[in-house]
Amino acid sequence: MPAAARQNATSRTDPLPAATPPKRRAGRPASAVLDQAVITAAALRLIGKSGYDGLTMAALARSLDVAPSALYNHVTSKRDVLVLVEDHLAALVDVSAFGREPWNEAVRRWAWSYRDVFSKHTPLIPVIAVLPVTDAPQTLAMYETVSAGLRKAGFPEERIISSIVALESFIFGSAFDVTAPADIFDPGSMAESTPNFTAAVQSLAEQGHEKPADIAFSLGLEALISGLGALRN
């Protein structure tokens, strides 16, 4: 049957001849297409292109030219994918200043780097914040470096974790700020009923040429560093 004739066929019960490009078939291939590293890389690519809204199991599978269900052979849930991404990002956080610089400078660099990395990935924060370290080796490695640095700086052992948690909490919260719209503090029609707030916003706007989120981060970070440092041995 010529192609022209086929166009006019009104009923066909036989399976369509595969006009689509040769799909991989089921079954064990020479070497498996998927593994966690491949999935992580694809997820990062997808997030970079379409943001976290674009990160769906379906889109992820599509980008790997694979059925969505295939992902579940390597990952137990979408949350798992997020954990993989998170741990990958943790390795990008710069802890190199520990052991090279004084403790307070090392913390400063670490904190800025940490904030910068995760401000581009704020949807991960609710996941990280409650994630057992066991599930994220790179993250754990980061904690180890920071712990060693604080210990060497004379932080009392029993206050090391709390100090890290306090810093990290501040960092996570600040990561959200980075993504806030510029006019977030515009009181609009409520300006008259909030004179103190309105004046403070105005004053900040006139003052700073730096980004507000950076000013606040610097302010809080320096306060934390000196406050925590005061409690060393």
Place this chain on the structure above:
Amino acid sequence: MPAAARQNATSRTDPLPAATPPKRRAGRPASAVLDQAVITAAALRLIGKSGYDGLTMAALARSLDVAPSALYNHVTSKRDVLVLVEDHLAALVDVSAFGREPWNEAVRRWAWSYRDVFSKHTPLIPVIAVLPVTDAPQTLAMYETVSAGLRKAGFPEERIISSIVALESFIFGSAFDVTAPADIFDPGSMAESTPNFTAAVQSLAEQGHEKPADIAFSLGLEALISGLGALRN
């Protein structure tokens, strides 16, 4: 037809006689069933019962005995519902110490209250953090009170907003910690490769009888309060 016979009916093409309770019909009722206050209250009830996973437009409508589409006459999106809830919660944050207590004590009470309220509502944090204040009058009122308090305490005008943002960032981050599992820092099989971290975790566990999240919050908050306070006029 008796009930027993009806059970055996195998085919019925006639519409089922409405055995369901009398549904409201379309059209303008004597007084409208829905408004934003009603929706907010229902959302809070639902969140209390089923958590944020249970807060869906469908479930919300169900709890109000209304069609899901009806909600969209009063709210433009699910995010809108979250904003309504958020602003309701902001009114629960205790700012009463401002004007009654010294500034540092007022900030302390405010911060603990703020953290406690939102630690039960962490899914709102990504929403709040980037929400223009215009859309949340109660939240704005809170900012006004805090701004006035800091101003009276001698904070330089241009640093008031940054100070609030820094505190708030820390509070939001800390709210997540409260919900973290108890064993979040258990290094598991990686203990040997992370000696400093493992020792620090161990030491904290032996020390504290307070909840770790509270210790870290207290530590960071006191550091922030004294650090920010040092910059007053």
Place this chain on the structure above:
DNA sequence: TTTCCTAAATGAATGGCATTCATTTAGTGG
């Protein structure tokens, strides 16, 4: 060499979700 086992894929199906839209209706303001 043949047979068996299993990892890794498929695709269909499930039951949800937020949101949109045309439609209906009951009060209200003119």
Place this chain on the structure above:
DNA sequence: CCACTAAATGAATGCCATTCATTTAGGAAA
């Protein structure tokens, strides 16, 4: 009394994550 409109309905759309029975390729065991 009539026209208008706010506020409801229910059907439909196009997603989503996840599950499951099934298929098959390739290596291990016999």
